[in-house]
Amino acid sequence: MVKNVLITGAARRIGATCARLLHAEGYNICLHYRSSERQAEFLCGELNRQRAGSAITIQADLLEMQEVKRLAETAEQAWQGIDVLVNNASSFYSGAVDEATEQDWEVLLGSNLKAPFFLAQALLPSLRAKRGCIVNIIDIHAERGLKSYPLYSISKGGLATLTRSLAKELGPDVRVNGVAPGAILWPEHEITEQTKADILQRVALQRCGDPLDIARAVRFLIDEADYITGQIIAVDGGRTLFC
Numbered sequence: 141m142v143k144n145v146l147i148t149g150a151a152r153r154i155g156a157t158c159a160r161l162l163h164a165e166g167y168n169i170c171l172h173y174r175s176s177e178r179q180a181e182f183l184c185g186e187l188n189r190q191r192a193g194s195a196i197t198i199q200a201d202l203l204e205m206q207e208v209k210r211l212a213e214t215a216e217q218a219w220q221g222i223d224v225l226v227n228n229a230s231s232f233y234s235g236a237v238d239e240a241t242e243q244d245w246e247v248l249l250g251s252n253l254k255a256p257f258f259l260a261q262a263l264l265p266s267l268r269a270k271r272g273c274i275v276n277i278i279d280i281h282a283e284r285g286l287k288s289y290p291l292y293s294i295s296k297g298g299l300a301t302l303t304r305s306l307a308k309e310l311g312p313d314v315r316v317n318g319v320a321p322g323a324i325l326w327p328e329h330e331i332t333e334q335t336k337a338d339i340l341q342r343v344a345l346q347r348c349g350d351p352l353d354i355a356r357a358v359r360f361l362i363d364e365a366d367y368i369t370g371q372i373i374a375v376d377g378g379r380t381l382f383c
Contacts, residue, residue, distance in 0.1 A: 143270075144168045144222050145362075146215045148202065148259070149229030151176035153325055154277065156183055157351035158226060158358050159195075163187050165359065169195045170215040170222070172229065174202065202229055202255035203247065212262035222263050223272040224362055227256035227299075230277065232327065234288045244291055252295035257302055264310070273315040275358050276303050280320045280376050300372055307370030315369040317361045322376025324349040344378025 145162055149155040150171040156179070159169050169187060173180040180197045187195035196218050200211040215222050231251040235244050260267075260274055267274070279286075282300040285293035300318060307316040323339055326348075340346055357375050361368065374380055 142166060142168055142219075143224065143272075144170065144215075144219045145224040145226060146170040146172065146211075146222050146263070147226040147228055148172040148255070149174075151180035151183060154321070154351045154354050155226075155228040158228065158355040159183060159187070161352065161355040161359055162224075162362070163190070163194065165363065167194075167224070168219050170218060171195060171197045172211060172215075173197060173199055174229070202259075203250045205258060208255055208258050209262050212259060216263065216266050221266040221270055223267070223270045225260060225263055225267065225272075225274045226277070226358060227259065227274065228277045229255070232289075232292055235291060236288055237290055240291055248291040249295045249298070252292070253298040253302065256299060260306060260316075264314070268310075268313040271313055273317070273362055274303075274306065274310075275361050276300075276316070276318040277354070277358075278303065278318045278320040278372055280322045280374055280380050282320060282372075283380070303372060304370045311369055315361075315365070317365065317368060317370065318372035319354055319357045319361070320372050320374045320376065321354050322349065322374065322379040324351060324354060324375070342379060342382040343376070344381055347377065349375060349377055 151173040184195045200207040279296040282296035303318040
């Protein structure tokens with residue numbers, strides 16, 4: 141039987157790579173996006189040309205709880221239920237402690253922590269009925285905060301705790317795990333070559349990873365990890381060995 145997966149932030153970068161890999165494994169894909177409509181529709185067309193009726197797009201602002209609920213309802217109705225939720229959508233930007241605003245708090249914790257919790261809550265009946273699973277895309281800096289990114293680090297630390305808490309709360313029916321990327325894709329805002337080199341000096345494998353490394357870990361947790369829950373896999377080339 142074909143399984144159905146909802147991936148948040150699926151239009152670009154890691155989310156799109158996860159969508160392509162899981163689709164190649166036979167999944168139906170709900171592609172969530174907030175503002176990347178063109179990329180989402182392009183990807184949806186690509187997947188549907190490979191297998192008709194296998195992908196849909198759903199627009200939603202994850203900072204709005206009514207839209208989170210609508211996203212869950214629309215995804216469930218598309219193919220009579222969701223087997224897998226991949227919480228990939230994330231906000232990322234800097235802001236020192238003495239500069240951060242309440243709005244920054246709302247955006248970063250809202251998109252990175254609040255939305256994953258309430259999306260899991262909204263999909264829970266479907267996930268339980270299908271004995272499905274949740275995979276949260278976290279960050280290695282959930283364990284050790286990233287300097288100048290305190291609110292981002294707090295939000296990802298909360299998502300790591302949420303992963304472990306939900307694994308206790310939802311077992312035995314629903315497994316909940318996480319993947320913590322290291323240096324996979326550089327931020328879209330400007331980053332100097334020296335900063336990149338400094339980061340890679342603290343990576344055991346001395347190179348960037350690839351979004352496919354994250355997608356493969358997600359696939360493993362979905363398809364090959366029936367006795368794994370409450371765990372977070374660091375896919376970081378050994379970066380955390382040097383923290």
